[in-house]
Amino acid sequence: MLSDEELKKRVRDLLHRNMISGEHTGFNYHFTKPSQETYPFQYFWDTCFHVFTLVALSEVDMAKKHLRSLFAMQRHNGFVGHMHYWKRLWPGRSTDLLQLRPVDVLHLYKPHMSALVQPPLAAQAVLCVYKADKDIAFVKEMLPKLKRYYKWLSQNRDFEGEGLLSIISPFESGMDWKASYDPVLGYEGKGGPLLFWKVLQVDAFNFFKNYNLPEIYKSDRFIVKDVGFNTIYAQNLVALAELCGIAVDEEEHHFRKQASVTEKSIMQHMYDEQDAAFYDLYGHHYRKLKVRTGTIFFPVVLKSVPKEVCTQVLERHLLHQDGFHVSFPVPSLAKDEPAFNPDESIYIWRGPTWVVFNWFMQAHLLEKDYTEEAANLLQSIKQLISRSGFREYYNPFTGEGHGAEDFTWSGLVVDMINKQRGKENEARDKG
Template identity: 60%
Template sequence: MTDEQMEQQVRQVLYENMIQGHNGGYTFHYTKPSPGTYPFQYFWDTCFHVFILTALGDHDMAKKHIRSLFLLQEPDGFVGHIIYWKRPFPARATDVFQLRPKSLLRLTQPHMTALVQPPLVAEAVQRIYRCSHDTAYVREVLPKLKAYYDWLHRNRDFEGEGLLSIISPYESGMDWKASFDPVLGFRKGRGDWRLFLKVMWLEMGNFRRGYNLERLYEQDNFIVKDVAFNTIYAQNLQALAELCEAVGDPEAGKYKKRSDQCCESILKYMYNEADAAFYDLAGQRMEQLRTATATIFFPVVLPNIPRRISEAVLQRHLLHKDGFSVPYPIPSLSVREPAFYPGESVYIWRGPTWVVFNWFMHRYLLHKGYPEEADKLLASVRKLISQSGFREYYDPFTGQGHGAQGFTWSGLVLDMIKGSRGYK
């Protein structure tokens, strides 16, 4: 498939999934990640769609998506990870308990969940600004961005170390991530109904406690500092600082300082020198969860991580592919882990390849002197889409597509293609 053909197909998938409408006095505009499986507006999915839209050159549509994402923002800055614009009930049983109790009284009106997702939105707005140079738009959304990141800082940095905690596996964006198994008390390897019940019990507990964050932290049932979540947080604080500078906002330094502290704590608490890997942290004691998921090398993209450490991680796990050597990289879990399963399953993120991992690492490798490895990641994604279409995830050995069809995330291949051409 040529670049032009790929772009045409990405555009078709994205616009076929696009929704606009009115409800409760709001005019919303977003893209469904897939036609039936994921019909709502999701937080970090919306950010992915912005990257795809800007790669397509549709900056105005990207702006509409961000505006829609912040329409229900609460006065304290909070934005939930799913926004229900018209359908009153969630699509999955587990999502029912992700609503705040007060939301049950207004299900027919637009409402949000009580959970968050990886905070990618500042980079999404940064991308819009870099493409459009629209400072008026930055001034419009900057107060909302600042309020959102300030909420995260106040409410999820429990220890004051600059690291954010998640209170549910769903907040990581990688729902059934295998590194969470020990925290949930699941030791059976591959996911099954017992893992489902443990997650459901956790969600019910959060709901019963009204998502009171102080109580949840004290009980410490699921307080996890996810590597990817915090890497994205650090990156986006830097992006937020750049947006502040672009319009002369004096708080740029505050967000740079928070980003630096987050980077320092990632290095201090998450890095395991013996394994040359960054691990998620569990509980108030911040114990490393030594499971080799694909996020073990995410922090290498941060400028504050020493080059010797970045090179050690890349050489061990990505370049030499220790546990990640498959025909279609990057698998979401090392093939050596007991939980690894490459096929289709309800318990996702435990083996298959997701385009988002390749997208996340591609630009870094391209600009840090690893063009050959960057090209391999792009070539793998192109081949997956050419033979299996736009699917949610793929078998890392055969390339067979699984999960949702017409899945928009795979459209990130276009941003990778543009990135390989020097597109910013």
Template identity: 50%
Template sequence: MTNEMLFKETRKIIHENMIKKQRDGKTDFHYTKPSPERYPYQFFWDTCFHVFILNALGEHDMAKEHILSLFSKQEDNGFVGHMIYWDRLKPGRLTDFFQSKFNYKNFYKSHMSSLVQPPMAAQAVERIFEATGDKAFLQKMLPKLKKYYRWFAENRDFDGDRLLTIISPFESGMDWKPTYDVVLGRKNKKAAWDLMLKVVNVDVRNFLNNYDLDRIYEKGYFLVKDVGFNTIYTCNLQSMANICKILEDPEAEEFSLLQEEVTAAILGLMYNKEDKAFYDLHGKNNIQIKVLTPTIFYPVVLKDIPEEIKRGVLQTHFFDSKEFDAEFPIPSVAKNDPSFDPSASVFIWRGPTWIVNNWFLHGLLIKQGHKQESEKLIKSIRRLIEKSGFREYYNPFTGEGYGAKDFTWAGLITDMIRMEEEEKEEQSCRNGKKSNSYNC
């Protein structure tokens, strides 16, 4: 499949999944559903992914409208939920129902969930500016972004160590990640229906506590400092510093300092020197959860992580044929982990390949000189689309597509192709180097 065909098919799916409502000449909302039926809401990090895709496609005005729609329901304290239920009554799925505070008014109007997702908004906004040079858009978004990231620093850094805590498996975006089994008290590594009950019970308890974060922290039912979530947070603090510098805003230094402090905490608390891996933490004592998922690699994209640590993590795990090397990488848990299941299941993120991991690590591998491996990631997505179309996730051995159909994430290949083209330009003309907002 040629690049032209990939871009054409991606544009087709994005537009077919797109929803826009206007009233009195003004846009109420404008977003892209991750898939036509299974995921009808506006999701936070999916919207950010769609911005990267839309920019790669040259659809910059649509990218702006997607972000503005995402922040249109922002609360006064800066909070933005992980789902916005536009023009809907309470969601039909039981799991969705318990992810919002109870408010009878929410049955009758658009509203947000009470959970969050990885905070990628600053990167998405920075990418729009890189593509358009639109300072007016930056100026419009900066106050919203400041409130948003301050909300995280003030409300989810429970322990004062600069790392953010998630209170539900659904907040990481990787809902059934086997790391969380430890926190849920599961000894059986294979997914079973008790896992479903335990995960839903986390949200039920949060719901019964009316999403009062102080009470939830005190109860300590599910407190996880997820490596992927915190790495994305760190990257976005750097993007915030970059945006502030562009606009000559004096708070650039504040965001830059916070980014350095979060990176130091990731290195000091999450990195395991003996295992050469970055692990999720749980509880109030920051206990490392020693399960190998692709997020053990995420911090190697951070500029302040020492090069020898980056090389050690990649050499020890990424290139290990027993762990993450597969015909269609990257499996969502190491192949030799007892929880590994590459087949279709309601318990996703426990073996199948998800495009987001390839996208996140692709830029790093290019910059680290691992050209063969970076090319393998992008070729894998190309082959997956040729074989199975745009699917939610894929079998890492056969490439068979699973889950939702016409799922937009595979369209991230357009951003990866764009990055490869940029890298070639940089190599030929280093003095014209552009910033790369997801290789922080």
């Protein structure tokens, strides 16, 4: 298996190979392609992953350039899209045209963004940069942009005013083809052409509605409150409040209060006591989508979730691996779900293991002194990369790599290594 230092070296080389910068019609951009060919554009939460990875590699100035680029095309109302087309302006897939506003389709000759959003990790990414170099000037530079962005989310995607954000396309959660959306789409079974067609219809509907959000909400065609998306939203409201405190900004209390409302709604509406799981919700009436995806335990990271709930969820699903017992955890879908497919497919997030789940949960396990369990998640990722390289996702039973090659998300392993070392050093100093 590769040593920690060799892994760090390879991750650094990968990010720099995939990095691109330049200027186009007055915009300066600097970002890392998740993969050279498959994902050649700047993506929202991918950029945040790159920031965490760059900071872990002590390349803080490079991380700042990525964040500036991410917000360079921010609209006056605060919106930032999930895909940024800089120099290569035509979408990689023709179906991605439906994820643009009709007006942007007419202006493909200049930089533009998609009309969709992605999990809002940006506040945590900025806070990560600040913790690395204590640059208050950078916080003050980014804070107005962050505030406008999170206010846009609250004003435009919290349709009911209860603190939960809705996504309007399966692609907005960042977990394309997620199996919990199947009931919303009227689909059953493993991925196939019919699933592709049904998802395409959702994006087409939004496109022809000109991404008019009140009309899209009223239609109730695809209005989903994703557990992962909303957990990240709550975490980032707390991070934004902390950034406000650092910059002595008067809105610190506002964002802390907003985070509290979101956390209470997650507990009230998403938690299923009988199943000890947090489920995605659908429609105006908050119907639970009872499919055990890899996000059913995400909200345990929130401070307000009762300790006994955290213990029940973790013990049942993550630590005892009820439905998630595989050689290389954490699978993106429980193996006994009908849609489960561990192999390579265009219908991703329906079984394979993705590094991001392990990265997300490891930090919480370390915080709660599940040091050995956190180490197991890290060990799984190190084995996968050593065996199959930096791949988009992996077979949870064999460790075979699938999807895009030279995929940067796997670089999050260096952040995991640093966190694990930090916790173990802390324990050794105390002991």
